[in-house]
Amino acid sequence: MRVAVVGATGYSGVEVIRLLQYHPRIELVKVFSSSQDGVPLRRVFPHLTNIFEKELTLIQEQELIEGVDAVFFATPSGISKEWIPALIDAGVTCIDISGDFRLDVDSYKEWYKKEPAPSQYLEQAVYGLTEVYEAKVKEANLLTNPGCFPTASLLGLAPILKTDWINQNSIIIDAKTGVSGAGRGASLGTHYSELNDNLKAYKLGVHQHIPEIERYASEIAGSPIQVTFTTHLVPMTRGILSTIYVDLAASKQTDEIIELYKDYYKHSPFVRIRPEGEFPSTKEVYASNYCDIGLLADPRTGKLMIISVIDNVVKGAAGQAIQNLNVMQGWDQTTGLLHTPIYP
Protein backbone atom coordinates (compact mmCIF):
# COMPACT_ATOMS: atom_id res chain seq x y z
CA MET A 1 0.00 0.00 0.00
CA ARG A 2 1.39 3.42 -0.94
CA VAL A 3 0.77 6.14 1.61
CA ALA A 4 1.46 9.83 2.14
CA VAL A 5 1.73 11.89 5.31
CA VAL A 6 0.47 15.48 5.38
CA GLY A 7 1.94 17.40 8.33
CA ALA A 8 5.19 15.46 8.12
CA THR A 9 7.18 18.15 9.92
CA GLY A 10 5.12 17.89 13.11
CA TYR A 11 5.27 15.53 16.07
CA SER A 12 2.37 13.28 15.12
CA GLY A 13 3.44 13.20 11.47
CA VAL A 14 7.00 12.22 12.24
CA GLU A 15 5.74 9.51 14.57
CA VAL A 16 3.65 8.06 11.72
CA ILE A 17 6.83 8.13 9.62
CA ARG A 18 8.92 6.41 12.33
CA LEU A 19 6.33 3.68 12.92
CA LEU A 20 5.74 2.99 9.22
CA GLN A 21 9.35 1.86 8.85
CA TYR A 22 8.41 -1.30 10.77
CA HIS A 23 5.30 -1.94 8.69
CA PRO A 24 5.73 -4.81 6.26
CA ARG A 25 2.80 -3.88 3.99
CA ILE A 26 3.02 -0.11 3.72
CA GLU A 27 5.39 2.00 1.68
CA LEU A 28 5.69 5.65 2.62
CA VAL A 29 5.99 7.46 -0.69
CA LYS A 30 5.20 11.13 -0.06
CA VAL A 31 5.63 13.58 2.77
CA PHE A 32 3.96 16.99 2.70
CA SER A 33 4.68 20.28 4.37
CA SER A 34 2.98 23.61 3.79
CA SER A 35 6.09 25.54 4.79
CA GLN A 36 9.06 23.65 3.33
CA ASP A 37 9.31 22.57 -0.28
CA GLY A 38 12.08 20.41 -1.68
CA VAL A 39 13.79 20.04 1.70
CA PRO A 40 15.04 16.56 2.65
CA LEU A 41 13.10 15.27 5.66
CA ARG A 42 16.37 14.45 7.44
CA ARG A 43 17.15 18.18 7.49
CA VAL A 44 14.00 18.83 9.51
CA PHE A 45 14.54 15.71 11.62
CA PRO A 46 18.25 14.76 11.72
CA HIS A 47 17.40 11.59 13.67
CA LEU A 48 16.08 10.25 10.34
CA THR A 49 19.50 10.49 8.64
CA ASN A 50 20.26 7.33 6.58
CA ILE A 51 17.08 5.64 7.74
CA PHE A 52 15.28 5.39 4.41
CA GLU A 53 16.55 3.52 1.35
CA LYS A 54 15.34 6.38 -0.84
CA GLU A 55 15.64 9.92 0.48
CA LEU A 56 12.27 11.44 1.44
CA THR A 57 11.89 15.05 0.37
CA LEU A 58 9.13 17.36 1.54
CA ILE A 59 6.72 18.44 -1.14
CA GLN A 60 3.99 21.04 -1.07
CA GLU A 61 1.77 20.79 -4.10
CA GLN A 62 -1.54 19.24 -3.24
CA GLU A 63 -1.82 17.46 -6.62
CA LEU A 64 1.23 15.40 -5.80
CA ILE A 65 -1.05 13.36 -3.59
CA GLU A 66 -2.00 11.46 -6.74
CA GLY A 67 -0.69 7.91 -6.91
CA VAL A 68 -1.23 7.10 -3.24
CA ASP A 69 -3.73 4.67 -1.76
CA ALA A 70 -4.03 6.31 1.65
CA VAL A 71 -3.18 9.61 3.31
CA PHE A 72 -2.52 10.32 6.98
CA PHE A 73 -3.35 13.87 8.07
CA ALA A 74 -1.36 15.09 11.07
CA THR A 75 -2.28 18.75 10.65
CA PRO A 76 -3.75 21.43 12.92
CA SER A 77 -7.54 21.62 12.96
CA GLY A 78 -9.11 23.30 9.95
CA ILE A 79 -6.74 21.79 7.33
CA SER A 80 -7.83 18.22 6.64
CA LYS A 81 -11.48 19.24 6.17
CA GLU A 82 -10.34 21.21 3.09
CA TRP A 83 -8.42 18.28 1.56
CA ILE A 84 -10.32 15.16 2.52
CA PRO A 85 -13.61 15.49 0.58
CA ALA A 86 -11.83 15.47 -2.80
CA LEU A 87 -9.59 12.60 -1.76
CA ILE A 88 -12.49 10.50 -0.55
CA ASP A 89 -14.36 11.23 -3.77
CA ALA A 90 -11.29 10.05 -5.67
CA GLY A 91 -11.27 6.76 -3.75
CA VAL A 92 -8.26 7.51 -1.53
CA THR A 93 -8.45 6.20 2.04
CA CYS A 94 -8.03 9.00 4.59
CA ILE A 95 -6.97 8.80 8.22
CA ASP A 96 -7.30 12.10 10.03
CA ILE A 97 -5.36 12.56 13.26
CA SER A 98 -6.75 16.09 13.71
CA GLY A 99 -10.14 16.85 15.22
CA ASP A 100 -11.84 17.94 11.99
CA PHE A 101 -14.16 14.94 11.67
CA ARG A 102 -14.80 13.94 15.29
CA LEU A 103 -17.81 16.12 16.07
CA ASP A 104 -21.09 17.04 14.42
CA VAL A 105 -21.55 20.36 12.62
CA ASP A 106 -22.84 22.36 15.61
CA SER A 107 -20.39 21.01 18.17
CA TYR A 108 -17.44 21.59 15.82
CA LYS A 109 -18.48 25.22 15.31
CA GLU A 110 -18.96 25.72 19.04
CA TRP A 111 -15.76 24.09 20.31
CA TYR A 112 -13.30 24.58 17.44
CA LYS A 113 -14.65 28.03 16.47
CA LYS A 114 -14.26 27.17 12.78
CA GLU A 115 -16.46 26.23 9.87
CA PRO A 116 -16.94 22.45 9.84
CA ALA A 117 -16.40 19.99 7.00
CA PRO A 118 -19.46 19.34 4.79
CA SER A 119 -21.95 17.32 6.84
CA GLN A 120 -22.02 14.30 4.49
CA TYR A 121 -18.31 13.74 5.15
CA LEU A 122 -18.74 14.24 8.89
CA GLU A 123 -21.46 11.60 8.82
CA GLN A 124 -19.32 9.26 6.75
CA ALA A 125 -16.33 9.48 9.12
CA VAL A 126 -15.84 6.52 11.46
CA TYR A 127 -14.46 7.18 14.93
CA GLY A 128 -11.37 5.03 15.25
CA LEU A 129 -11.33 4.02 18.87
CA THR A 130 -10.31 0.63 17.57
CA GLU A 131 -11.05 -1.39 20.70
CA VAL A 132 -14.67 -0.19 20.78
CA TYR A 133 -15.55 0.40 17.13
CA GLU A 134 -13.57 -2.31 15.30
CA ALA A 135 -16.56 -3.52 13.26
CA LYS A 136 -17.26 0.00 11.94
CA VAL A 137 -13.55 0.70 11.38
CA LYS A 138 -13.36 -2.37 9.10
CA GLU A 139 -15.87 -0.71 6.76
CA ALA A 140 -14.41 2.82 6.88
CA ASN A 141 -12.68 4.74 4.14
CA LEU A 142 -12.68 8.01 6.11
CA LEU A 143 -11.34 7.40 9.57
CA THR A 144 -11.25 10.04 12.27
CA ASN A 145 -8.63 9.12 14.81
CA PRO A 146 -9.59 9.89 18.43
CA GLY A 147 -7.88 12.71 20.30
CA CYS A 148 -5.17 11.81 22.79
CA PHE A 149 -7.14 12.61 25.99
CA PRO A 150 -10.32 10.94 24.65
CA THR A 151 -8.30 7.80 23.86
CA ALA A 152 -6.98 7.44 27.41
CA SER A 153 -10.30 8.49 28.97
CA LEU A 154 -12.68 6.43 26.83
CA LEU A 155 -10.56 3.28 27.03
CA GLY A 156 -10.51 3.77 30.80
CA LEU A 157 -14.29 4.15 30.91
CA ALA A 158 -15.73 1.92 28.16
CA PRO A 159 -16.20 -1.37 30.07
CA ILE A 160 -17.81 0.26 33.11
CA LEU A 161 -20.06 2.45 30.91
CA LYS A 162 -21.62 -0.74 29.56
CA THR A 163 -22.79 -1.73 33.08
CA ASP A 164 -25.28 -0.37 35.59
CA TRP A 165 -22.60 -0.45 38.29
CA ILE A 166 -21.97 3.33 38.32
CA ASN A 167 -23.74 6.64 38.57
CA GLN A 168 -23.10 7.69 34.97
CA ASN A 169 -23.25 11.39 35.69
CA SER A 170 -20.59 11.36 38.39
CA ILE A 171 -17.57 11.05 36.08
CA ILE A 172 -14.55 13.24 36.79
CA ILE A 173 -11.53 12.95 34.52
CA ASP A 174 -8.36 14.55 35.84
CA ALA A 175 -5.89 14.30 32.96
CA LYS A 176 -2.21 15.19 32.62
CA THR A 177 -0.14 15.44 29.48
CA GLY A 178 3.45 15.83 28.45
CA VAL A 179 4.33 18.87 26.38
CA SER A 180 4.61 17.11 22.99
CA GLY A 181 0.80 17.14 23.13
CA ALA A 182 1.02 20.79 22.14
CA GLY A 183 2.90 20.05 18.91
CA ARG A 184 6.31 21.18 17.68
CA GLY A 185 5.60 24.87 17.26
CA ALA A 186 7.05 27.13 19.93
CA SER A 187 4.71 29.09 22.19
CA LEU A 188 4.88 30.95 25.47
CA GLY A 189 3.03 28.18 27.32
CA THR A 190 5.48 25.54 26.19
CA HIS A 191 8.60 27.68 26.62
CA TYR A 192 11.19 25.87 28.83
CA SER A 193 11.23 28.39 31.65
CA GLU A 194 7.43 28.55 31.75
CA LEU A 195 7.07 24.79 31.84
CA ASN A 196 10.05 23.42 33.73
CA ASP A 197 9.54 22.97 37.48
CA ASN A 198 5.90 23.86 36.95
CA LEU A 199 2.52 22.17 36.84
CA LYS A 200 -0.52 23.94 35.52
CA ALA A 201 -4.15 23.36 34.62
CA TYR A 202 -5.26 24.73 31.24
CA LYS A 203 -8.36 25.12 29.02
CA LEU A 204 -10.72 24.39 31.92
CA GLY A 205 -14.28 24.08 30.68
CA VAL A 206 -13.35 24.91 27.08
CA HIS A 207 -11.12 22.03 25.97
CA GLN A 208 -12.25 20.68 22.57
CA HIS A 209 -11.90 17.12 23.87
CA ILE A 210 -14.87 17.63 26.25
CA PRO A 211 -17.58 17.26 23.56
CA GLU A 212 -15.65 14.40 21.98
CA ILE A 213 -15.46 12.43 25.24
CA GLU A 214 -19.11 13.15 25.99
CA ARG A 215 -20.28 12.21 22.49
CA TYR A 216 -18.60 8.80 22.46
CA ALA A 217 -19.07 8.04 26.16
CA SER A 218 -22.81 8.61 25.59
CA GLU A 219 -22.74 6.37 22.54
CA ILE A 220 -20.94 3.59 24.44
CA ALA A 221 -23.26 3.90 27.46
CA GLY A 222 -26.40 4.25 25.38
CA SER A 223 -27.53 7.33 27.34
CA PRO A 224 -26.41 10.98 27.56
CA ILE A 225 -23.30 11.53 29.64
CA GLN A 226 -21.59 14.68 30.86
CA VAL A 227 -18.13 14.64 32.36
CA THR A 228 -16.03 17.01 34.42
CA PHE A 229 -12.73 17.13 32.57
CA THR A 230 -9.54 18.94 33.55
CA THR A 231 -6.24 18.99 31.69
CA HIS A 232 -2.83 19.66 33.18
CA LEU A 233 0.51 20.28 31.52
CA VAL A 234 3.38 18.33 33.06
CA PRO A 235 7.07 19.02 32.41
CA MET A 236 7.75 15.78 30.55
CA THR A 237 8.03 15.09 26.84
CA ARG A 238 5.49 12.32 26.21
CA GLY A 239 2.66 10.63 28.01
CA ILE A 240 -0.88 11.07 29.24
CA LEU A 241 -2.19 9.90 32.58
CA SER A 242 -5.92 10.15 33.18
CA THR A 243 -7.18 9.63 36.70
CA ILE A 244 -10.91 8.97 36.46
CA TYR A 245 -13.27 9.04 39.45
CA VAL A 246 -16.76 7.53 39.25
CA ASP A 247 -19.37 6.90 41.94
CA LEU A 248 -20.19 3.21 42.25
CA ALA A 249 -23.94 2.61 42.31
CA ALA A 250 -23.52 -1.05 43.19
CA SER A 251 -21.31 -2.64 45.77
CA LYS A 252 -18.42 -4.00 43.72
CA GLN A 253 -14.96 -5.19 44.66
CA THR A 254 -11.82 -4.28 42.72
CA ASP A 255 -11.30 -7.88 41.56
CA GLU A 256 -14.79 -8.01 39.99
CA ILE A 257 -14.11 -4.80 38.11
CA ILE A 258 -10.72 -6.01 36.95
CA GLU A 259 -12.38 -9.17 35.61
CA LEU A 260 -14.98 -7.03 33.79
CA TYR A 261 -12.18 -5.00 32.12
CA LYS A 262 -10.12 -8.08 31.23
CA ASP A 263 -13.13 -9.67 29.64
CA TYR A 264 -14.09 -6.52 27.70
CA TYR A 265 -10.54 -6.17 26.34
CA LYS A 266 -9.82 -9.86 25.81
CA HIS A 267 -9.44 -9.35 22.04
CA SER A 268 -7.61 -6.01 22.37
CA PRO A 269 -3.87 -6.66 22.32
CA PHE A 270 -2.96 -3.04 23.05
CA VAL A 271 -4.95 -2.66 26.27
CA ARG A 272 -3.23 -4.12 29.32
CA ILE A 273 -5.22 -4.37 32.55
CA ARG A 274 -3.01 -4.33 35.61
CA PRO A 275 -3.45 -6.74 38.50
CA GLU A 276 -5.06 -5.53 41.73
CA GLY A 277 -2.89 -3.05 43.63
CA GLU A 278 -0.83 -2.08 40.51
CA PHE A 279 -1.24 1.28 38.81
CA PRO A 280 0.52 2.20 35.55
CA SER A 281 2.79 5.18 34.97
CA THR A 282 3.42 6.96 31.68
CA LYS A 283 6.92 5.56 31.30
CA GLU A 284 5.55 2.05 31.21
CA VAL A 285 3.94 2.75 27.82
CA TYR A 286 6.52 5.23 26.49
CA ALA A 287 6.84 5.19 22.66
CA SER A 288 4.46 2.22 22.43
CA ASN A 289 0.89 1.69 21.28
CA TYR A 290 -0.25 0.29 24.63
CA CYS A 291 -2.92 1.72 26.91
CA ASP A 292 -2.40 0.45 30.46
CA ILE A 293 -5.21 0.59 32.99
CA GLY A 294 -5.21 0.17 36.78
CA LEU A 295 -8.40 0.01 38.88
CA LEU A 296 -9.44 0.49 42.48
CA ALA A 297 -12.95 0.24 43.93
CA ASP A 298 -12.53 2.14 47.17
CA PRO A 299 -14.94 0.71 49.77
CA ARG A 300 -14.41 3.73 52.05
CA THR A 301 -15.67 6.37 49.57
CA GLY A 302 -17.75 4.17 47.25
CA LYS A 303 -15.77 5.50 44.29
CA LEU A 304 -14.14 3.67 41.42
CA MET A 305 -10.71 5.08 40.54
CA ILE A 306 -9.35 4.33 37.09
CA ILE A 307 -5.79 5.14 36.04
CA SER A 308 -5.32 5.05 32.27
CA VAL A 309 -1.99 5.84 30.58
CA ILE A 310 -0.92 6.14 26.95
CA ASP A 311 1.87 7.67 24.91
CA ASN A 312 0.09 10.70 23.43
CA VAL A 313 1.87 10.59 20.06
CA VAL A 314 1.63 6.80 19.63
CA LYS A 315 -1.63 5.35 21.01
CA GLY A 316 -2.96 8.92 21.19
CA ALA A 317 -2.13 9.68 17.54
CA ALA A 318 0.20 7.90 15.08
CA GLY A 319 0.12 4.35 16.47
CA GLN A 320 -3.65 4.25 16.77
CA ALA A 321 -3.91 5.71 13.25
CA ILE A 322 -1.82 2.84 11.86
CA GLN A 323 -3.75 0.34 14.01
CA ASN A 324 -6.92 1.66 12.38
CA LEU A 325 -5.50 1.43 8.87
CA ASN A 326 -4.55 -2.19 9.65
CA VAL A 327 -8.15 -2.94 10.61
CA MET A 328 -9.51 -1.07 7.57
CA GLN A 329 -7.28 -3.22 5.34
CA GLY A 330 -8.26 -6.47 7.04
CA TRP A 331 -4.72 -6.97 8.38
CA ASP A 332 -3.93 -7.98 11.93
CA GLN A 333 -4.38 -4.80 13.98
CA THR A 334 -0.92 -5.19 15.55
CA THR A 335 0.94 -5.24 12.20
CA GLY A 336 4.07 -3.12 12.52
CA LEU A 337 3.12 -1.91 15.99
CA LEU A 338 4.26 -4.44 18.55
CA HIS A 339 7.07 -2.43 20.08
CA THR A 340 7.99 -2.86 23.70
CA PRO A 341 7.80 0.48 25.52
CA ILE A 342 11.13 2.25 25.98
CA TYR A 343 12.33 2.18 29.58
CA PRO A 344 13.65 4.07 31.46
Ligand SMILES: NC(=O)c1ccc[n+]([C@@H]2O[C@H](COP(=O)([O-])OP(=O)(O)OC[C@H]3O[C@@H](n4cnc5c(N)ncnc54)[C@H](OP(=O)(O)O)[C@@H]3O)[C@@H](O)[C@H]2O)c1
Ligand atom coordinates in the same frame (compact mmCIF):
# COMPACT_ATOMS: atom_id res chain seq x y z
N1 LIG B 1 0.77 15.97 19.61
C1 LIG B 1 -0.08 15.08 20.06
O1 LIG B 1 0.14 14.44 21.10
C2 LIG B 1 -1.37 14.80 19.33
C3 LIG B 1 -2.12 13.71 19.72
C4 LIG B 1 -3.34 13.44 19.06
C5 LIG B 1 -3.75 14.25 18.03
N2 LIG B 1 -3.01 15.34 17.69
C6 LIG B 1 -3.49 16.18 16.60
O2 LIG B 1 -2.64 15.98 15.49
C7 LIG B 1 -2.53 17.18 14.73
C8 LIG B 1 -1.06 17.54 14.62
O3 LIG B 1 -0.56 17.76 15.92
P1 LIG B 1 0.98 17.84 16.22
O4 LIG B 1 1.09 17.87 17.68
O5 LIG B 1 1.72 16.83 15.42
O6 LIG B 1 1.27 19.31 15.65
P2 LIG B 1 2.59 19.96 15.10
O7 LIG B 1 3.79 19.30 15.68
O8 LIG B 1 2.43 21.41 15.27
O9 LIG B 1 2.51 19.61 13.55
C9 LIG B 1 1.54 20.16 12.70
C10 LIG B 1 1.92 19.86 11.25
O10 LIG B 1 0.94 20.42 10.38
C11 LIG B 1 1.59 21.11 9.31
N3 LIG B 1 0.77 22.21 8.84
C12 LIG B 1 0.54 23.40 9.44
N4 LIG B 1 -0.25 24.17 8.70
C13 LIG B 1 -0.53 23.45 7.58
C14 LIG B 1 -1.30 23.71 6.42
N5 LIG B 1 -1.94 24.87 6.24
N6 LIG B 1 -1.36 22.73 5.47
C15 LIG B 1 -0.72 21.55 5.61
N7 LIG B 1 0.04 21.27 6.69
C16 LIG B 1 0.12 22.21 7.67
C17 LIG B 1 2.90 21.55 9.92
O11 LIG B 1 3.92 21.60 8.99
P3 LIG B 1 4.26 22.76 8.00
O12 LIG B 1 4.12 24.05 8.77
O13 LIG B 1 5.64 22.42 7.59
O14 LIG B 1 3.25 22.60 6.94
C18 LIG B 1 3.23 20.39 10.84
O15 LIG B 1 3.91 19.38 10.12
C19 LIG B 1 -3.35 18.23 15.49
O16 LIG B 1 -4.61 18.34 14.91
C20 LIG B 1 -3.46 17.66 16.89
O17 LIG B 1 -4.62 18.08 17.56
C21 LIG B 1 -1.82 15.62 18.30
